[in-house]
Amino acid sequence: LHVPSCCSLPRVLALANQKGGVGKTTTAINLGTALAAIGERVLIIDLDPQGNASTGLGIDRKSRRVSTYDVMTATATLQAAALQTAVPGLAVAPSTLDLLGVELEIAAHRDRAQRLSAAIKALPPDEDGRPAYSYVLIDCPPSLNLLTINALTAADAVLVPLQCEFFALEGLSQLLRTVEQVRSALNPRLTIHGVVLTMFDPRNNLSGQVVADVRQFMGSKVYETIIPRNVRVSEAPSHGKPVLLYDLKCAGAQAYLKLASEIIQREKTLRAA
Numbered sequence: 001l002h003v004p005s006c007c008s009l010p011r012v013l014a015l016a017n018q019k020g021g022v023g024k025t026t027t028a029i030n031l032g033t034a035l036a037a038i039g040e041r042v043l044i045i046d047l048d049p050q051g052n053a054s055t056g057l058g059i060d061r062k063s064r065r066v067s068t069y070d071v072m073t074a075t076a077t078l079q080a081a082a083l084q085t086a087v088p089g090l091a092v093a094p095s096t097l098d099l100l101g102v103e104l105e106i107a108a109h110r111d112r113a114q115r116l117s118a119a120i121k122a123l124p125p126d127e128d129g130r131p132a133y134s135y136v137l138i139d140c141p142p143s144l145n146l147l148t149i150n151a152l153t154a155a156d157a158v159l160v161p162l163q164c165e166f167f168a169l170e171g172l173s174q175l176l177r178t179v180e181q182v183r184s185a186l187n188p189r190l191t192i193h194g195v196v197l198t199m200f201d202p203r204n205n206l207s208g209q210v211v212a213d214v215r216q217f218m219g220s221k222v223y224e225t226i227i228p229r230n231v232r233v234s235e236a237p238s239h240g241k242p243v244l245l246y247d248l249k250c251a252g253a254q255a256y257l258k259l260a261s262e263i264i265q266r267e268k269t270l271r272a273a
C-alpha cells in the first residue's frame with residue numbers, strides 16, 4: 001500500500017498557555033478521548049512534570065517506567081514510552097517529576113529545542129504503513145520554558161485554552177509573541193489552530209463578557225464550542241478517567257465531543273485550502 005508522504009505524519013497539536021489552571025490538561029485528556037471516540041488514533045504526550053494528564057488517564061506512577069523524561073534526554077523512543085489507556089485508540093506518553101530537571105540537562109545541546117520534534121518524526125508506522133497516530137496532543141507545562149518551546153517546535157498548530165475569568169486575556173500577547181518567535185526561528189509551519197474557552201459559567205455575568213472580549217480580540221480563531229464549568233469534569237481525574245468514560249451524558253463530556261468534531265471540521269477546511 002502506497003501512502004503519500006504528506007499523509008505519513010500525524011497532526012501535532014500543542015496545548016499551550018503559560019498560565020496554570022486554565023484547562024490545558026483537562027482539554028488534552030478529554031479532546032484526546034473525544035477524537036479517539038470518533039475514530040482517530042491519538043497519542044497524548046504529557047510534557048508537564050506534574051504528570052496530571054498521565055494520572056487523569058489512570059496511569060499510576062509505578063507503570064511510568066519509560067517517560068517523556070527519557071524521550072527528552074534521547075534515551076528512549078516515544079513509542080517505547082507510549083502506554084495504551086482504557087480508551088480504545090488513545091495512548092499516553094507519561095511524565096514523571098524527573099522532567100523538572102530536563103531543561104538543565106539538555107541546555108548545552110544544539111538540538112535542545114528539537115528533541116520532541118525528532119521523537120515524533122521517529123514514530124514508526126503501523127502494519128498498514130499508516131502513521132501509528134493520526135493526532136498527537138502535547139500537554140504543555142504552565143510556563144514558556146524549554147519544554148513548551150520543544151512542543152511548539154514539534155507542533156503543526158497551537159490550541160490555546162483560556163479560562164472564562166477576568167484575567168483570561170492577560171498573558172495571551174506574550175504567548176502569541178513566543179509562538180511568533182518559534183515560527184520564525186524554529187518551525188515555519190506553526191500556526192494557531194484555535195482558542196478554546198473553558199470553565200464557562202452561565203450564572204456569572206463576567207463569563208459572558210469574557211467570551212465577548214476574547215472573540216473581539218481573537219476573532220474566528222475562537223472555537224464556537226465553549227466548555228462549561230461542570231463538576232463532573234473536575235471529578236473524573238480522581239477516578240483516573242476522562243469525563244467521557246466517567247459520565248458521557250454530562251454537559252462537559254458533550255462539549256468535548258462537540259469540540260472534537262469542530263476541530264476535525266477545521267482540519268478538513270485547512271486541507272482543502
Ligand code: ADP
Pocket residue numbers: 019020021022023024025026027052142198199200227228229230231233234235237252
Ligand atoms: P492546566 O492544565 O491548564 O493547569 P487543568 O486542566 O489542570 O489546567 O484544570 C485546572 C483545574 O480546573 C483542575 O482541577 C480541573 O479539574 C478543573 N477544570 C478544568 N476544566 C473544568 C471544567 N470544564 N469544569 C470544572 N472544572 C474544570
Ligand code: MG
Pocket residue numbers: 024025026048052140
Ligand atoms: Mg496541566
